[in-house]
Amino acid sequence: MTEQFAADVLICGAGAAGLALAIDLARRGISFRLIEKMDAPFAGSRGKGIQPRTQEIFEELGILDRIVATGGLYPPERRYRDDGSFTESNIIEQGEPTPAEPYHLPLMIPQFLTESVMRERLLELGHRPQFGCELVGFEQDPGGVTARLTGGAGEETLRVRWLVGADGGRSFVRHTLGIDFPGKTLGVRAIVADVILTGLTRDAWHRFNEGDMARQIMFCPLAGTGMFQIQGPIPLDGDIDLSAEGLEAIVAERTKRDDIHIQSVSWSSAYSMNARLADRYRVGRVFLVGDAAHIHPPTGGQGLNTSVQDAYNLGWKLAAVANGADDALLDSYEEERQPVAAAMLGLATKLLDAQKQGDMRRGREVHQLDIGYPSSSLALETPGRIGRLSAGDRAPDAPIRGAAGQPTRLFNLFRGGHWTLLGYGVSPGSVPPRAGLRIHAFGPSGDMVDAEDHLRDIYGLSAGEWVLVRPDGYIGAIAAADDVAMLEGYFAQVGLGLADVPRA
Numbered sequence: 001m002t003e004q005f006a007a008d009v010l011i012c013g014a015g016a017a018g019l020a021l022a023i024d025l026a027r028r029g030i031s032f033r034l035i036e037k038m039d040a041p042f043a044g045s046r047g048k049g050i051q052p053r054t055q056e057i058f059e060e061l062g063i064l065d066r067i068v069a070t071g072g073l074y075p076p077e078r079r080y081r082d083d084g085s086f087t088e089s090n091i092i093e094q095g096e097p098t099p100a101e102p103y104h105l106p107l108m109i110p111q112f113l114t115e116s117v118m119r120e121r122l123l124e125l126g127h128r129p130q131f132g133c134e135l136v137g138f139e140q141d142p143g144g145v146t147a148r149l150t151g152g153a154g155e156e157t158l159r160v161r162w163l164v165g166a167d168g169g170r171s172f173v174r175h176t177l178g179i180d181f182p183g184k185t186l187g188v189r190a191i192v193a194d195v196i197l198t199g200l201t202r203d204a205w206h207r208f209n210e211g212d213m214a215r216q217i218m219f220c221p222l223a224g225t226g227m228f229q230i231q232g233p234i235p236l237d238g239d240i241d242l243s244a245e246g247l248e249a250i251v252a253e254r255t256k257r258d259d260i261h262i263q264s265v266s267w268s269s270a271y272s273m274n275a276r277l278a279d280r281y282r283v284g285r286v287f288l289v290g291d292a293a294h295i296h297p298p299t300g301g302q303g304l305n306t307s308v309q310d311a312y313n314l315g316w317k318l319a320a321v322a323n324g325a326d327d328a329l330l331d332s333y334e335e336e337r338q339p340v341a342a343a344m345l346g347l348a349t350k351l352l353d354a355q356k357q358g359d360m361r362r363g364r365e366v367h368q369l370d371i372g373y374p375s376s377s378l379a380l381e382t383p384g385r386i387g388r389l390s391a392g393d394r395a396p397d398a399p400i401r402g403a404a405g406q407p408t409r410l411f412n413l414f415r416g417g418h419w420t421l422l423g424y425g426v427s428p429g430s431v432p433p434r435a436g437l438r439i440h441a442f443g444p445s446g447d448m449v450d451a452e453d454h455l456r457d458i459y460g461l462s463a464g465e466w467v468l469v470r471p472d473g474y475i476g477a478i479a480a481a482d483d484v485a486m487l488e489g490y491f492a493q494v495g496l497g498l499a500d501v502p503r504a
Contacts, residue, residue: 003143006158007031008322010147012173013166014129015042016111017290017307019118021164023061024315026125028417030322033158034127035149037134037167041119044267045110045194045222045229049074049301052103053368053394056473057312060415066117071109072223078204080255088204093363100396100458101369102411106301108223110194114304135172138163140285162318163286166311169274171292177283183276183345186297186352188213191240193230193247193268194222199260202228208255217254227266234270242268273297273352275345281334289314294341299351302344305368310337316417316471325495336373343371369394373474380490381478388460391478395469398454403447410455413440413448417471419496421487424455425463431484434497 009025011018014036022034050058050067058064073092080086095104122128133151140146145163149156165173174181200206202221209215217232230247232254234240241249248262278293290307314333321327347365364370372393373379379392389396397411414420421431421439428441440448442455450456459467464481468490477490491497 003159005031005144005161007033008161009033009164009318010035010135010145010158010160010162011164011166012135013168013290013292014115014119014131015166015168015290015307016047016115016118016304017292017311018164018166019115019122019129020057020061020308021166021289021311021315022127022129023063023118023122023125024312024417025319026122026127027061028315028319030319032127033160034122034129035133035135035151036129036131039132041112041115041129041131043112044192044269045112045227046192047111047114047298047301047304048108048220048222048229049305049366050107050109050114051301051305051366051368052101052106053371054305054308055103055107056397056411057308059411060417060473061121063117063121066120067109067114068107070113070117070224071107073105074108075202075204075221078206079210080206080208082256091205095364099398099454102397102409104367106366108220110222110225110227110229111304113224135167138173138176138286140283145285161285161322164314165286165288165292166290166307167292169276169291169295171288173286174278174288174292177280177286179283179288180279181276182279183274183295186273186275186349187236188233188273188297188352189236189270190231190233190273191242191247191250191268191270192298193242194225194227194266195230195244195247195268196226196263196266197228197260198263199257200228215254217251219260236272240270242270275349277338277342277345281338282330287314287330287333293338294345296345296348297352299348301366302348302368306341306344309340309368309371312472313337319417320495323495324497326493329494332376332378336376336378339375340371344368378470378476378494380476380486382480382483382486385478385480387462387465387478388458389467389475389478391475393475395467395473395475396458398450398458399452400442400455401449401451403449413438414469414473419471419476419494420469422455422467422469424450424459424461424465424467426466426481431466431487434491436496437491 008030009032011034025032076088077091078086078088097104137148147158206219213233220229244262274295276295289310296303374392381391419437423441425443442448442450466479468477470476479486
């Protein structure tokens, strides 16, 4: 007898990670429930940088244009000297988009606006978070998870196939599972506040006393708002007055200026910076994503981006197993994402050390375009192959044309949450179709044309090669023309099912 579930997935936490997972599941037709113990959406700026790789994900999820319209680019950094003079420079390394990488600059958008756009997209898909609903207990068994919730309607027991903890650094889900969260406190305590102020222009990120951890203070105009975000280190101990009056006193003391006035405070926090990584991302039918699995210092804008990409990695795998793929596919989530978080923790900590010395410059290392899964059990290619790209790498974009002559791009072929098989100089029909897979052949008799050789040059392909792109935009497999059998074995591994072979 098949067990009846209230939903396939219970997502605990409606921040950026929980919302990204909900959007991905919604467009795949997987039932879920998204709960948030807070009574209202988070109101602060916190994670305000959207890196180029996350922009690619947001394009796939259908929200990038709205994110761009709502936010903006980072302004130059203006560093003030003690005599009031200043210098200006770009914090973000400048570059131009390329055919392979269409997005090249981080965007600035306060986290509360990012999450607002994500909730709007989720509502378009027919779902909304349930605020004021808290997970207070759960038990799992081989068949599912029984969760206990409490909220405005009282207590409720819910039976689901999987539980995902997207419930932040103090994760109830992680604590209940008994997962260790090793790491360290970085010896830096800071304030962050979203304020309305007068006395500073909005054309720069204003910075005073660079490199002085006792006096440093920064004012970043928040794109899409009329506010500034104030940031600055504070003593490790003691209470801090985060009212408008208290912040104005700190500002006057550190800038030595009497013309900067705090009109109001929308959100503020005093926090200690940590770098921590969960020992496990999966225990049975329960998973951790986002800050529940890793906590970063804010330098480099890696936390929110890493969290969204956790969700994007997990979403298609949950959908695949819900539709009949082997449960072992879900083990690849921790296998792939935990090392990425470890690397991002190292990067953010390194950038924090540089910032202490006054260096806030950010280059390609923060874009997350070079992240991949080359050591994953889901990365497979013909032995001995030598090429520009390898299985596990991010699948680049490229301008191409359809056989009818209209221009398009690879990302358009990938869009929709399915697997995509690209055949370069292959015979159409040599790989039979199957549900969940889109097959495109490039060549004289194919449905796509590499008119300017961008695909060949970017991917480094030889005639007869096949490239299998995963639903999350990474290369799953690369097979030579005489190794189609390898693809058939891979299809079975990831739950793509049986081929639809036409009868003779």
